[in-house]
Amino acid sequence: MSASAEMLLEVGSTIKKEIETASGNEIFIRAQLNNKNIIKEIEVLARGNSNSAPAVINNIMAGEMIIHNHPSGDLTPSAADIRLAAKMAAREVGFAIINNQADQIYVVVEAGTKKEKQKLDKKEILNYFKKEGKLAQELERFSERKEQLVTAEKIIDSFNKHQFDFIEAGTGTGKSFAYLIPALFYNNLNQARIVISTNTINLQEQLINKDLVTLQRVLDFDFNAVLVKGRNNYLCLRKFKNFKKNFDNNELEIDKTLFNELNDWKKHTESGEKSEINFQLKKSVWNQIAAESDLCLKTSCPFYSNCHFMQARKAIYKADILIVNHHLLLSDARVKDDTGSVDRGILPNFNHLIIDEAHNIGEIATDHLGHPLYQPLLDNWLKRLSGDKNSLLSEIREDIAFTVDSDQKRLRDLLDKRLIPTTQKIRDLIPQYFNELKDLIADYKDKKITVNKNLQSNPKWEEFYKTAQDLAAYLKNNFSYLQMIYENLYLGLEAETDENEMKIKSSINRCHDLIKRIEFNLEAADDDYVFWLESSYYRGTEQIVQKSAPIDAGKFLPDMLWSKLTNVIFTSATITAANSFDYFYRETGIKTAEELKVESPFDYSKQAELLIPLNFPDPSNNKFLKELVINLKKIISKSRGSTMVLFTSYRMLSYCFNNLKDELEEQGIRILSQSKLSRNYIMQEFRAEYNTVIFGTSSFWEGVDLPGDILKYLIMVKLPFPVPGEPLYQAKEDLLKEKGLNPFYNLALPQAVIKFRQGFGRLIRSKKDKGLIILFDRRVKSRSYGQKFLDSLPEGCPVSEINCNELLEKINYNGV
Structure with missing residues (x-):
């Protein structure tokens, strides 16, 4: 076998040292070549054992080469080498094998021509956001916003310079269009697939069913956007055949009517997605017919040509823009990281990522990196x-x-x-x-x-x-x-x-x-x-x-996800605490990023007011809950609806609900309590009925969009500090102490400020909205740290300390 050492002249000794550092095991290298086909620069992407190393290929570009060593000295490519080389050839990436001395190299596939990425035309794109632009022509209520223009410009720079960006854009900035339009232009110029990840279903549906549909009409080129769902969301036709067989043999404990509904849906569905089902279906029943990765026969399945998941997967691989949620993004990253193979994941190769609602990413990563064990997990396997x-x-x-x-x-x-x-x-x-x-x-x-x-x-x-x-x-x-x-x-x-x-x-x-x-x-x-x-x-x-969870998820995220990407944009209305991105850097594990903070375009001086009752007991006072119930009763009786009360615990919520429910119902006012009803049901009823009030906790502090007169009064019972003493929180505190950092100012306070800002943001959702925010926690005034919360309010928002009687006078049943 011929093997030339000429390519290794400049880097051979460096590679040899890297192999020695890896104890002679296989390493996986990314290489840059000059115009004479000599390797001029290398980067070790992974290390393995004596037989293999993880193939980290996500951010490899055309014109580059990937190299790995065979410790045996035999440079003959294995079957796995051939498969990977073929895949790389399609991307014009070279593939080569070297020995441990790094003085022999066998090139399986030559590197293609390095493609220079075309840059976005800033002027052309920013014109879309101006008052005479195409968005204004398409959208009835569109108005030019300097905040949106600044955000869009920053995102254009991020794509052009292949950088990481933290962008905090206040409510109403229009950040969805600010990142979608540059992303679509960049894809059109460079055929670079872009993944957009959100935390909530609401934002996913807005992007795929509204914003991207609008842009199909606005832009002068076509694009293909797909909402990506996990495999378990799809019907498996082979499993359904067995399911039907078992039902016909009376081997299933399932109602005949339900089976007939399922069978009828199966015959008529085009997508096979669970979300289409409009009748009650238990999770245990769905799991018997849902697609599963480890039970998939792939091309050997008799239903392969009609497989709903495979059809969806084909659409994913053809798409320009992929809309995912944070859970799926992190599941995909973890599977690829655990197996060392991009083929095992849900998402195809991508280098550009936009994370909207980014303030959640650390918490969700913590969940995904845990290893929980509970009885149903064992029982289901055993069954x-x-x-x-x-x-x-x-x-x-x-x-x-x-x-x-x-x-x-x-x-x-x-x-x-x-x-x-x-x-x-x-x-x-x-x-x-x-x-x-x-x-x-x-x-x-x-x-x-x-x-x-x-x-x-x-x-x-x-x-x-x-x-x-x-x-x-x-x-x-x-x-x-x-x-x-x-x-x-x-x-x-x-x-x-x-x-x-x-x-x-x-x-x-x-x-x-x-x-x-x-x-x-x-x-x-x-x-x-x-x-x-x-x-x-x-x-x-x-x-x-x-349960188990990483104390610092940011320690794992760079290797698991960020290092495999060339460009990541993190955006949310609430990333900073006390006007600093420091907390978010720790959460993500990212060392350096470009930063932008843009205020909301809403006029909070006229649209909102924060009211803090005077002479109210401190939350630690035994009288706090009793006084809270008395004042909630007065406020809700006066407002008669259009009110949401945010609690920081189910215990407080239940206490207030139990002490107010009967009296308010006698007045014709219904409390929609999260302790009794599902979030979706509460939202539907609140939108549909007058004289309803929401009592919510946890999930209601964010992701709730109730514009106009639907919501006029927002009550925050307490500042949303994390619960002290919980195992994960305590471990995070201890870790910060070991690093010489104050846990309160570096953990509890930033978390509370960000959640406070999220809760505050539930009220004003458009330029026409008006409302009052009532905070019953006087620590915002009585404690030194309280100023951090007040400083985090939108610019211009008035803050008033007021006695409870004066507060009631501000509440008007007919409007604010």
Whole structure:
């Protein structure tokens, strides 16, 4: 095999040192070539073992080359090398293999021509946002806003310079169009797929069904935008066939009317999306017919050509703009990071990312990087494996009957004498495992208990520890027996044509995941994580969950996601705290970024006023709740609706609801309480009915859009400080102390200010809105830190301290 060292003249020694640093294992390199085809610059993107390294290819550009070493010295490309090289060739990216001495190189695919990215014409794009521009011609109520122009200009620079940007754009700026138009122009010029991630469904639907539809009419070129949903949102036709078969055989506990509704929907649906279903359907029923990645037969499936998910996936790969939510974005990043393969993810390759509602990204990343363990997770795996006529073990038994006689006895013995007894032992241990956790947590008043040395010295923990070790051991045995049956009964069958083969592979993978979760949470040994036990109620039954989460998600995000991208724009109405982006830098783990802060174009001096009642008890005072109930009753009786009350805990919300419900109902006023009703139902009823009031917590502080006279009075009961002492919060505090930082000013206060700003932003949603914000927490005036909250208010918003009688005089049933 010919191999030339000429390409390595300038970088060979550097690569050799990198390989030595990786203990001679494989490394994955991104290389820049000069016009003489000599490698002039390298970047190590990943390190692996003696056989492989993760293929990190997301941000590789045409004209570049990817290189990895073969420690054996044999530069012959493997089948996996050939597949990756072919994929890179389609992107005009070169592919080469070197030895560990970095003095021989075998080029599998030559690098293509480096493509210079075309830059956006700033003047051309900004004209769209001016009073004589095309947006004004299309949108009836459009007005030129300097804030929108400044935001759009910053986003244009971000695309042109391939940089990271933090952009805080106040409510009403029009930031959706400010990033959509530059993004669409950039895609049209450079064929660069762009992903836009949001936190709420409302914003996703606004983008895909409203804003992008408008831009289809406004722009002079075509584009294709797709709303991306996870696989579980789609009907699996193969699973539905089995579902129908089981129903016909009376093997399903499902109402005939419901089955007929499902069957009729299945016949007529074009997308196969769960969101289309307009009748009641339990999650447990949907899961029996929903698509799943580890049960997919791919091209071997008889329904492949009509598969709803595959049709959606084809649309995704053809799209210019992909609209996703933060959960899907992070799930995709984690899968790719865990497997080292971009093919395993949901999203295709992309280099440009816009994160709207970006203030949520740290919290959602924390959730996604955790490893929770709860009983339904184990029960569902066990039910599929063993539990009814259609279980995997039953189907394995049938498949054994078709093997040659010499194998039947051995496989039956493996099934009956090993796998089934082990499975039964697991069945017995699961409730014991969680009952012992329940008994343990009963010794504590809190519903969230940190797993630390004190807890681990409790005799009940030591008893539970033995049970957990037993459960993990039996799961490992189960894993081994399933693997043996798979290798002896299914391995070697034609490529993934056997459904039971896919089921057993799925069961093996899920069993392995359960073992990892049990051991990770049991040992609680990762210093980057906090571990705790949490008691909650699920469908009226107490459920104990073992939870774990990274103390600092920002430590993981750069390697998992940001480093794979060339351009990221973070935007929200509330990124800063005390006019600083410092807290957001820590949340994201990003070291440097361009910054822009743009005020809202609304005239808060005329549209809103913050009222702070005088002589009101401090929230820590025993009289606070009683006085709150008295004043809420007076305010709501006067306003008779158009009011939302934001609480910081369900306990406070429930207390006020229980003490006000009957009296207000006698006046014909209905409280829509989050303690009793779903968020969607509350929003529908509030929009449809007069004389209704919202009592909300947590999710109602953001993502609620009620313009006009629908909402005129916003009441914030307390400043939204995080709950002190909770395991994750406590761990974050401890970490900040170790770094010499004050936890209150670097954690509690920024979180509270950002959430306060989100809550405040629920009231004024358009230039015509007017309203009052009432804050019953006098700490905003009595404590030194209170000024941080007042400084965070929109520019010009008046703040008045006022006695409760004067406050009532400001409330007018007919309007503000």
